[in-house]
Amino acid sequence: xxxxxxxxxxxxxxxxxxxxxxxGYIKLKDIAARQEISEKYLESIVKELVKRRIVYGxxxxxxxxxxxxxPDQINVGEVLRFMEGGLAPVACLEEGGAPCPKAPYCRxxxxxxxxxxxxxxxxxxxxxxDLMQTESVGNDYxx
Amino acid sequence: xxxxxxxxxxxxxxxxxxxxxxxGYIKLKDIAARQEISEKYLESIVKELVKRRIVYGxxxxxxxxxxxxxPDQINVGEVLRFMEGGLAPVACLEEGGAPCPKAPYCRxxxxxxxxxxxxxxxxxxxxxxDLMQTESVGNDYxx
DNA sequence: GTATCAACATACTGTTATAATGGGTTAAAG
DNA sequence: CTTTAACCCATTATAACAGTATGTTGATAC
Numbered sequence: 001x002x003x004x005x006x007x008x009x010x011x012x013x014x015x016x017x018x019x020x021x022x023x024g025y026i027k028l029k030d031i032a033a034r035q036e037i038s039e040k041y042l043e044s045i046v047k048e049l050v051k052r053r054i055v056y057g058x059x060x061x062x063x064x065x066x067x068x069x070x071p072d073q074i075n076v077g078e079v080l081r082f083m084e085g086g087l088a089p090v091a092c093l094e095e096g097g098a099p100c101p102k103a104p105y106c107r108x109x110x111x112x113x114x115x116x117x118x119x120x121x122x123x124x125x126x127x128x129x130d131l132m133q134t135e136s137v138g139n140d141y142x143x
Numbered sequence: 144x145x146x147x148x149x150x151x152x153x154x155x156x157x158x159x160x161x162x163x164x165x166x167g168y169i170k171l172k173d174i175a176a177r178q179e180i181s182e183k184y185l186e187s188i189v190k191e192l193v194k195r196r197i198v199y200g201x202x203x204x205x206x207x208x209x210x211x212x213x214p215d216q217i218n219v220g221e222v223l224r225f226m227e228g229g230l231a232p233v234a235c236l237e238e239g240g241a242p243c244p245k246a247p248y249c250r251x252x253x254x255x256x257x258x259x260x261x262x263x264x265x266x267x268x269x270x271x272x273d274l275m276q277t278e279s280v281g282n283d284y285x286x
Numbered sequence: 287g288t289a290t291c292a293a294c295a296t297a298c299t300g301t302t303a304t305a306a307t308g309g310g311t312t313a314a315a316g
Numbered sequence: 317c318t319t320t321a322a323c324c325c326a327t328t329a330t331a332a333c334a335g336t337a338t339g340t341t342g343a344t345a346c
Binding site for chain 4: 065
């Protein structure tokens with residue numbers, strides 16, 4: 001499994017916010033109710049989105065969250081990468097990891113690099129605005 | 144992380160066997176030594192390859208393993224799928240899993256299906272014979 | 287026929303990531 | 317100054333992963 005709940009929920013949060021864009025601040029409680037996800041768990045996910053300046057949070061009465069970037073400017077691949085701490089399909093391609101000593105003669109490295117690149121290309125071809133069109137696609141990929 | 148050691152090691156075992164193809168039975172001990180992987184752990188991986196009839200095992204003195212299929216007939220995607228128990232990038236696309244009740248109106252399902260298909264297409268485009276060419280590629284994918 | 291060798295089988299264990307939960311603090315609005 | 321909702325920190329149950337240990341079966345060589 002490449003993508004955990006953190007990445008999946010993050011996208012659902014962003015789509016939810018995008019759908020209520022321009023309607024002022026959105027309470028996490030409401031998102032949690034609509035998406036049927038525990039509010040407490042969502043907190044830890046939104047925290048990351050705030051940190052990355054994709055979402056802005058306002059405290060107190062009448063507060064909540066809103067997007068600080070337009071939906072068509074939020075890249076899905078980027079979101080998934082920071083929520084998951086990278087999307088490398090194998091350990092040896094993780095950034096920040098120790099480079100594999102077998103790399104120079106590894107017979108599978110090229111294959112893994114290609115898979116990594118394929119995943120990157122696909123995920124990077126979507127924005128949150130694309131995801132809002134329920135009928136899938138919205139770009140080159142036929143499903 | 145999509146691929147665990149089970150999938151990665153399985154490919155390395157198959158490549159190792161392919162490189163020694165036609166030289167009689169190959170002892171797991173030798174593969175373990177060459178690949179620098181614990182023999183005991185390899186056992187549990189080869190077991191699966193034997194079960195799938197990709198590899199044949201002979202017991203006793205002079206025994207070992209050999210491929211029962213030509214390297215160019217062993218599909219990498221297929222191997223990874225059964226070693227990993229599926230390559231679905233998200234839980235809701237796992238085969239044998241309960242279908243998601245939110246599917247009919249899910250705004251991300253199409254995206255995930257596309258990712259799944261992209262991964263499938265890429266991995267299925269390689270055979271073990273392709274992996275034997277160290278200089279990566281060997282098909283449409285440029286790395 | 288028995289000693290050796292290597293595959294086959296089963297059971298167990300430490301480690302790590304995931305997916306949360308709980309309780310308390312700060313800041314904005316009314 | 318009370319309510320509200322974001323923010324912050326710590327803890328925990330579960331499960332998968334990665335590996336280990338012990339023993340059994342079957343083929344070959346002597």
